[in-house]
Amino acid sequence: MKLRKLAMAASLATIGLASALTAQAAAKEQYFPVLVYRTGAYGPNGAPWANGYIDYLKLVNAKGGMNGVKISFEECEFGYATDRGVECYERLKGKNGGGTVFQPLSTGVTFALTEKAAVDKIPLITAGYGRSESSNGAVFTWNFPLLGTYWVGADVAIQHIAKKEGGMDKLKGKKIALVYHDSPYGKEPIPLLQERAKMHGFDVQLLPVAHPGVEQKATWLQIRQSRPDYVLLWGWGVMNSTSLKEAQATGYPREKMIGIWWAGAEPDVKDVADGAKGYSALTLQHGAEPNSKVAQDILAMVHAKGQGTGPKDEVGSVLYMRGLLSSMLAVEGVKRAQERYGKGKVMSGEQVRWGLENLNLDQKKLDGMGFSGVMRPVQTSCLDHMGSSWVRVHSWDGAKWNFTSDWYQADEKVIRPMVMLASGRYAEEKKLKPRTPEECKQ
């Protein structure tokens, strides 16, 4: 009996020691859960984003990690379904010492996770998507719509149209149609467009397209009938190419169509080729950047070693770069946190939030990381979780995307009051007390 007890105690001690050693080993790695969709209706667009995201993490590891801390990561496939996205989040959030950040690449999932992330104290980076009012860090303390929101996109689209027409005053009496994915994502720009319409006297025609967007004949017949001066395309996945094909089939000029940055990548136009010639889309700063130093580094340090995540010829494509940039922003958030809380240490969610709220990627730093010409500086604060609102326009020439505009910046005078109003309403509804500048200093 005594011997049995002794053996049991020894076994338990061994198991305890082994778990402690494993935990210690795991603690040396910063864990990045990665929500992806490589399958389903939106897979062709989700896959290059995921490949860029993961390749950048591999590049950081190949260069020695984040101040010596290696990155571990794990994919969870959710097929762009909100319920499955939330499931993935729940499954991964507590693994390997806890998720560093989540980037769901879905506005629907972002809406669903906004409250959960605050409870779990895990930052939610939504670069170029998500809730537009979440740029107010006083209320949305865990959301980071870095580089731009849909209100930024819609505002710049109107600025671009005004420039083409010869000034904001020339917008009076014009008709602008919004062909949008009938989902939280597609509906995001509507308040901004309505605000701008009130200011400048143009009409907005709203044309929702049901998921996944393969049937748009009725939509484009309505466009043929109402003949809007411009069409804004707010689609994702197959909806974008279908819109362009229907525009061709109904004779609507592609030069009058402007897409959001999720409707301006290779999968959207490749199959349409000449039919999409002249079509323009906003960019989330970058376009296709196969010659950028960071893309070349990935080819040399990741793909050349047979560790590339996707096909080699995809490196540098628009959505690949979007994933790469998103990954870089998360990594820089961790590195910034390490500057305060200790280099070479694994950061907690709260520490990473501090890092993301104090990002300061100036041009010199960006150039050093290989992002020269890819993006402009980003500087966030406790109250500004967006950090930058620069946009360029690129156009499809039948074979490739080319930049066709200078830099635009979203008009803060229009967007800021809307952000404050919407986030204030959110705080009231959820009974949240917004952070004050003094609280931010802590």
Add this chain to the structure above:
Amino acid sequence: MGFFLETLIGGLMAGMLYSLVALGFVLIYKASGVFNFAQGAMVLFAALAMARFAEWIPGWLGFENQVLANILAFAVAAAVMFVVAWLIERLVLRHLVNQEGATLLMVTLGIAYLLEGIGQSLFGDNIYSIDVGMPKDPVLVLEGMFPGGLLINKEDFIAALIAAALVAALSLFFQKTATGRALRAVADDHQAAQSIGIPLARIWVIVWFVAGIAALVAGIIWGSKLGVQFSLATVALRALPVVILGGLTSVPGAIIGGLIIGVGEKLSEVYIGPLVGGGIEIWFAYMLALVFLLFRPQGLFGEKIIDRV
């Protein structure tokens, strides 16, 4: 008036394409009593095979002729669909003779997931093109009668003609050939058909193969319009209200049902959509089908089922 006609014609042409997909459901239901939920996955699988072989074959054989590549790719894709039909009969249906309809339905759900997964693993999950030379630009007719003319989408028009021809050929096959009669006999009663010497296994392979060919043609047409990608599998959802409305056992029902649904959804989106915020055409098609079912539960042309007690 011109705009109404454009919408009507657009709806009729879209409806013809729905009929083509609906036909796959009807064929398999008529011959095996199985509601084939995998029809959409078969469209995707067949289109992927066609697109990829049209790309690969010229490289393998060292020529550049697109027409020849398409013809050879069609033949190979048809052969692939035959293998799929044979495997389904051998591995699935053979073991489920005289099982409940619900069991067979669930099995086809499984087949759908398998085909989607295997198709994308074998042929890739990117967006692929099928270029069969369909014209993409529109044509304007009756410009003297209507201001701005009537816009006809040439691609849709040709697609509707192809769909109509295939539907007509399959109707003849069912009504006028010995195999067609055997298919109908099997559909009525598996055991009775076997007892008079109809080879059940062969008939099932034939009917799944024919449904596979219908899926291949639908896949080529839709793939040429939309690009070959996962969303093609959802095209089947567009055909579901067609079979609900037309009846699961009627080839003419699939045609008339397709046209009614096509026209109904386009007119509803254009004329009712703006009043309720738009984006209604998908659920409106189902609602239309359900309203029909209130008055004719067996669908427009479906057989009335009478069970004697």
